[in-house]
Amino acid sequence: MKSIVIYFSTTGNTKTAAESIAKKTGSDIEELKAVQNWPTNFDDLAALAQKQRDSNVHPEISSQINLDNYDKIYLGYPTWYEQPPMIINSFFDKFDLENKTVVPFSTSGSSTFEITVPYVYTMVKNKNIKLDDGFRANSEDEITSGLK
Numbered sequence: 001m002k003s004i005v006i007y008f009s010t011t012g013n014t015k016t017a018a019e020s021i022a023k024k025t026g027s028d029i030e031e032l033k034a035v036q037n038w039p040t041n042f043d044d045l046a047a048l049a050q051k052q053r054d055s056n057v058h059p060e061i062s063s064q065i066n067l068d069n070y071d072k073i074y075l076g077y078p079t080w081y082e083q084p085p086m087i088i089n090s091f092f093d094k095f096d097l098e099n100k101t102v103v104p105f106s107t108s109g110s111s112t113f114e115i116t117v118p119y120v121y122t123m124v125k126n127k128n129i130k131l132d133d134g135f136r137a138n139s140e141d142e143i144t145s146g147l148k
């Protein structure tokens with residue numbers, strides 16, 4: 001079986017980390033895209049992110065990804081307000097991940113990775129998904145040690 005890196009990124013940091021992880025692990029890679037566009041202006045993006053979080057919005061995903069042949073998914077996201085962006089909820093809504101292993105990773109300005117973990121834990125709860133520890137991927141060093 002194979003592994004795939006699936007990432008969400010609006011300003012490119014998580015994309016860079018995802019590409020590195022794909023290269024190091026020999027995984028395929030796909031971007032998690034939303035139907036809506038993300039504002040490029042920070043204040044507008046922050047306002048939208050906050051609104052989605054506060055109203056429990058799960059933004060619709062436009063990416064069509066066939067996960068049948070993968071048993072391990074590296075799932076990357078930026079830390080937004082000390083949690084994963086709400087589109088990560090949409091990811092778990094949309095895709096059947098039963099019996100697969102999910103390895104989360106995040107990039108952030110300064111927050112720890114661990115602060116986001118309880119949210120991911122809630123998303124996989126009562127689903128037959130194996131959630132690995134995961135890691136912060138702010139640098140090549142963090143990626144290398146996270147993949148050990």
Ligand SMILES: Cc1cc2nc3c(=O)[nH]c(=O)nc-3n(C[C@H](O)[C@H](O)[C@H](O)COP(=O)(O)O)c2cc1C
Nearest residue numbers: 009010011012013014078081082107108109110111
């Ligand atoms: C709406 C919003 C909220 C953020 N909240 C946090 C946060 O709580 N802690 C943190 O360390 N960084 C925070 N950041 C910074 C991002 O996590 C960081 O820049 C990340 O690497 C962006 O990833 P991307 O370039 O893949 O989109 C936030 C950024 C945005 C846009």
